[in-house]
Amino acid sequence: MEKKIAAVAMSGGVDSSLTAALLLEQGYEVLGITMLLTEEGRSETVDVAAGEEPDSVRDARKVADALGIRHYVADFRQEFQKNVIDYFLNEYARGRTPNPCVMCNPSMKFGLLLDKARELGADFLATGHYARVSQLADGSYVIRKGLDEHKDQSYALHRLPRSILKHILLPLGDMTKEHVRELAEKIDLPVAHKAESQEICFVPHDDYKAFLRKHKPECLHKGNIVNDAGDVLGRHEGVPLYTIGQRKGLGIAAPEPLYVHKLDMKRKEVVVGSNKQVYAQGLLASGANWVSIDEFKEGMEFGAKIRYGKREAQAKLSMQDDGLLRVEFAEPQRAVTPGQFVVFYDGDILVGGAMIERTL
Template sequence: MSGGVDSSVTAALLLDAGYDVIGVTMRLSEESRDADPNDRSCCSLSSVDDARRVSDVLGIPHYVMDFTAPFQNSVVDYFLYEYQRGRTPNPCIACNRYIKFEGLLNKSKNLGASYIATGHYACIQRGADGLYRLRKGADTDKDQSYVLYHLTQRTLAHILLPLGKFSKEEVRRKAETYHLPVAHKAESQEICFVPHDDYKTYLRKKRPESYAPGDIVDGMGNVLGRHDGISFYTIGQRKGLGIAAPHPLYVTALDASQNRVIVGGADAVYASELVASDLNWTMWDNLSEPMEAQAKIRYGKREIRTRIIPQREGSLYVCFAEPQRAATPGQSIVFYKDDIVLGGGVIDRVIS
């Protein structure tokens, strides 16, 4: 229970369904807990208080579990390391994978719980073949199946996602019906451990070595300007380059080995192919044959038809039916068949 409306309604719905419910708030990071009294992120003290108030209204026990050490190792350190490598990480996916659906699930099992439940907008269904299928949420604007591609058959068997069939508006109306104090609480879109969502300042503070100026070059290696550190740039970026040019320039690649930011025209931002690794499949252990699927290269992006070709070293070669803008190393690519999540991986290399 993060203290938001989604997890709060999740608890209420499960109570109505006859489950014995315990509310758990995960203590993840100290970074923003006391810095801002108005902070409403999932790590803030105010959100812990909100979760406790909701638990009191529902009449369920509420506990706070300390996950600060694994969160630091698996999420924060990964976040900082990826930026230093010239990649763009997704800390929310890392948190879901290693903290919520691994750490919390294991700790909950030790307490005797059969399931963990979250307020994600996605669905889990068990088929006649006994396999669990992760499906998109009914609310297409809120569907969060993209960030859950790492779930396996082992974990899907112990997860409940009761909000998958509802829209956000329906969830808020249900919160009002249950008289929950967070019915109209605003959503937080920020990275919970980064104060004020200012990741550049955070990087300078935590990894001052990331502030390493270098050259901005074109595709031929010609020096066009200087940058403050490759960690502060991302693929597709146009603003903040400080270069006078007769046509718009965009960041097309980040070369960590040479500490260079590579720029080019608008066409150079599009990719036709990529290589992905760190793979996970929701219904089988591995992919052995080429296949066709729909794919998303970032949360909020539309799906595109792709051909997936497994490689010997455990990576994937992905070919897009049409070029995709700003495919970014470090971000996840997730594969679908209709509304079913097949799995996904992390983008390693982009091919124009």
């Protein structure tokens, strides 16, 4: 019987590296593909534009050589700029808080990279996400939460089209991060002890404010920090440098703690108030994508997350005449943030999600 071919999205980290090793062990023919995405990276020490190889490519190639598999580099810098970085900058320029990983997955990793994998003859694309793909009794496929609730990454996969799930392999979904490290050490992977990457892959030193100042300075206008009555409490260097729920770094003295609860780009104002004002009973969202249901039905109730890592809250869903999804929570939720995503679950099954537009 001919071996099935699995292409692994190899980032040079321990998760994707172990993914490749596990699939080899399971009998797949494995090849690795590393995406070249940006001129900059977390450290800014590599000049990609001058032809230098970033750590991700170099480390992935080391692992591929150690495993004896083919390794390819896919240059998606232009597409990544358009689909992810420009989106990231433009959302901040609107006074919103973007989530680039959510946008990257359907357009890049499970879009262009999946196409590249098929071009290379692969039957499947595998990644190191901590989530699971499983087949239901009716033959359809769903995404489930990863068993390690602290690492579960299903939230970031809610915009994937249902049609591609049968081509996706997620071997780490049943594991904890600790187990992954142990296995990587056991088989002596070159990156077994590599530090885990955090935050946003294209923002040097994870400093999004410096990134905005460099790439979108025209969106940063000085203005006032005000309360709901319009009283000026302080000054700011640009509305996009703040986020809903923020308390630290406001630079204002007050008898009670104050939190950002509204960003107003038109008036160039950061609006602050009490902690109670940061809570919302519901939200309106756009661009809903349903991963595990065939059609939307009024009044459906699911567990809802308003950001990655946030605990779920029960929510009732309805569709407004203007096409926006109305989400009403059983209990008020803190720091509902426009530009982020509300994601729905039925038990451990990922139902879908939508982009938050505003609070109710």
